[in-house]
Amino acid sequence: MNVQFKKGVLELCVLVVLCRRDYYGYELVHTISENIDIAEGTIYPLLRRLTKEGYFTTYLRESEEGPSRKYYQITEKGQTYKEQLLSEWNHFVSSVHNLIREEESA
């Protein structure tokens, strides 16, 4: 798949996953890379940008193993943004589906 396209979708994936609950970096990266084949490191620049834009906040919490972990939490602004991206995505997917079906039946 095209890299730029993947990056755009990745943004939506991160938002969707963080809507469920708060994740720390490694855990979030794993959840996503289990489903999508991508260089795992690219999620951190994305997280940083989305945090800067106010879609996430971060906090540190001690883990059972000892050192603290940085957790990401979605903000209200982030949820609104997710809804917007999601509806754009759904619209896009259904348009592509329609096109494919029309071509096949033609």
Next chain:
Amino acid sequence: MNKEQFLSQLKRSLSGIPEQEKKEILYDYEEHFRSGLENGQEEEEIARSLGNPRVLGKSYRIESLLDKERGGNRASNIIRAVLASLSLGFLNVIITVPLFSGLFAGLVSLWAGAVSLALSGVAVIAGLILQPLFPASIGLGGVSIPFLIFAGIGTGALGLLSVIGMWKLSQLFFRMTAKYVQFNVRIIKKQEVKS
């Protein structure tokens, strides 16, 4: 590539990014390695799945440049807003303020006219009523009483109409003033929003 190599390559490719930010970025990957090791992964394996540190560094650098760009725009936007309000200020001082003062003075004098017209009507009627009680102080000036009654009522009614008209005119005037102020605010705001 092990953890040490990955982090040092990433650090090198983050050149130009402020020191504090660099630390924060590196922290994310350090924590990632730590969590991976806790999960039983090898350093090499973790580094491989993270991808090329130079490519990652580049995406941080691009983001940082874009940030600066946005920051720069914000500054020039403030300057533009200031210029807009200054030129608006000039327009206001040269044209709007004199026009406003003139119109306001006109409005006040028309009000005075309307009120005195109404009051003189009332005064004529009052004079007619009080004349029998104070014949020494109030003279009719040789004009017939029916004429004075009509003149009094006519003048009073005309005055009342003028007052009502002035009320409407004043409302219009203040609405227009409010609109003009809003227009000023909008222009200044528009310059700020462009950031």
